[in-house]
Amino acid sequence: MLRPAVAALCAAALAAASAIAAIPQPNKIARAVAEANATSGRGSPLLLTVKLRVDGAAPSAEGELAVHPSGLARLELRNTWGGFVERHLLQSSNYQASRNGELLSDPHPFLPPVFLLLASSGDALEAALATFGVDGRQVVLGKMGAHDCYVFGGRAIGPGEELHPLPSLWVDVASLEPLRIVRQDGVEYRFGPVAAFGAIRVPSYIDVIAPDGLRARLEVTRATRAEAPAALFQPSWLTAVPVAAGAPAAK
16 A cells, blocks of 8 residues: 555646646647737737836826837836836847936836737747747646636746746636746736727736835726837837827827
8 A cells, every 4th residue: 555645646746747738739829829819909019008006006107018029118107206207128038228318227127028918929929938038838837816827938836936936928728818927037027807998908907026026017098009110119219308209109
């Protein structure tokens, strides 16, 4: 007869093997996620109107987040109290920011890689994930609140999972909507329930959680398709004089 501890280990191993067998091939999941992006109206450049809250306080800034499927995003925030303008630019995994035209050496990571939500093919999604150190060829199962998830990039197992999460993308098994992105430096972006803005479905908010204690939220109040060619996402935008017409035009 097996000892209880050995029996429990065997049962756990069998359960893990069954779970692995139930996971579709990573490339099939990636294609399905890309199809869900298209179904949600996210197959072209988008312009999101956002409000920023820090540490649960009242909104301290508002602005626009523009995103391009090729791996580009930019965020302009106009501070409500201090009167300054902060700009954030993301080119794949290269993150830069400025305040009133002056480059910041250590900016808060307010801008998430939302272009992952615009990936139009499985290959495009895997390529975008690779720039963040996420192995798109590895998918495991995970749990986030009440959601069963496919986790691209794998996850740490045990007590250290929350303290030292692996670079990863978490998507809901049923809806294939993104729930969580973890960067290599431990910064996390957690996506709220989907909201519909006409034919476009995007997260209603995005939480920013950083290892240094930063807790912030971008609330999405509007989403439209945008005239946002890749040429608008250049580093020179960070130091250009902020103007009211600086955001890409909505279609």
